[in-house]
Amino acid sequence: MTGKVKWFDNKKGYGFIISEEGKEVFVHFTGIVKEGFKALNEGQNVEFELSDGDKGVQAVNVVVVAKSEE
Numbered sequence: 001m002t003g004k005v006k007w008f009d010n011k012k013g014y015g016f017i018i019s020e021e022g023k024e025v026f027v028h029f030t031g032i033v034k035e036g037f038k039a040l041n042e043g044q045n046v047e048f049e050l051s052d053g054d055k056g057v058q059a060v061n062v063v064v065v066a067k068s069e070e
Helices: none
Strands: 002-009 014-019 024-028 045-053 056-064
Touching: 002 024, 024 045
Parallel strands: 024 056
Antiparallel strands: 002 014, 002 045, 014 024, 045 056
16 A cells, blocks of 8 residues: 655654555554664655554555656
């Protein structure tokens, strides 16, 4: 599934993604696939999967993707 980062707090390690369907999805830094410091920036395009956690649905296997030129 794809979406765009709505916001991400680097200090707290979490934020939200807006899915292509327009739904807000929680994302924790542990769900980001990246070496080193795991963070996202507002407006980044991402691909992710959904997982049912203890506190509801959240994004996992989050990967930043470059926006294609059209």
